[in-house]
Amino acid sequence: MKLLRFKEKFTDILKQGYPLQEVNSFFNLLTEEILGMSRLHVALDPEKEISESEQQKLEDALQRLQEHEPIQYILGETEFFGLTFKVDKNVLIPRPETEELVEWILSDVKNLQQKEIRILDIGTGSGCIAISLGKNLPSAKVTAIDISEGALEMAKRNADFNNVNVEFIQQDILEAEALDSNYDIIVSNPPYVRELEKKEMQANVLNNEPAGALYVKDEDPLAFYRKITELATKNIKKGGSLYFEINQYLGEETKALLTNNYFTASLKKDIFGNDRMLKGEIKK
């Protein structure tokens, strides 16, 4: 089959479920990955014959996109903070909002000028926060916790792939009585989507991303924040800070957990203008 003919079929089918711009972007990403052809290369050689095995791979990807599987899972990787992260259904796809949290931490740490800081990332998923911090702070010692074995396997692959040293621990943080050590920085992007917010979510997220990474009970949506704040109160070093990514609708409530627990706290909005990040500085 000619590449142009496949593109027409791909576009006709997918434009029923996605905006045209997104369909074009999927096509470019897939031809780059499967055929090794850049966008320009495709534009210059539309009559190119694709082999049967290449066509089969493109057809499989088309089918998965029709079922609204995220393109990042189909490609098996995504970009976060300038690094490549392998992803599969065991891990949440890293989000741009979380890059803003990493940026916030790095700008604070650079001001501190401290060398051998200890960092803990709770609920590491793909490892995106821990690994990006480790890459940018080579003298920091970074530890990362997750409850999910599948997520930790992927996070370890990502640490190796990006050549960053991270200590990984499998642990249910809600059951922890104390942390294994004292830390200068504790960061977490825990599950925070309430069941009642599911209706706002798109099918590709709802049906594909791991529920254990996303959802919390409507009755106690701040369970992770409360537990992590309690642990941090015991295990954060003098002058240390706690950083959270938060549910945009629960900014003040989440902030109050910190201010009730010996922290001074400040909220920060993401690029969309939503309360998305919270920092607590211990008053010791």
Ligand SMILES: C[S@@+](CC[C@H](N)C(=O)[O-])C[C@H]1O[C@@H](n2cnc3c(N)ncnc32)[C@H](O)[C@@H]1O
């Ligand atoms: C919102 S995801 C964040 C993943 C990653 N840090 C990121 O920012 O993309 C939350 C993570 O917390 C983990 N998690 C859920 N419950 C947990 C628990 N009780 N103890 C430790 N980790 C947990 C999930 O497996 C998931 O990887």
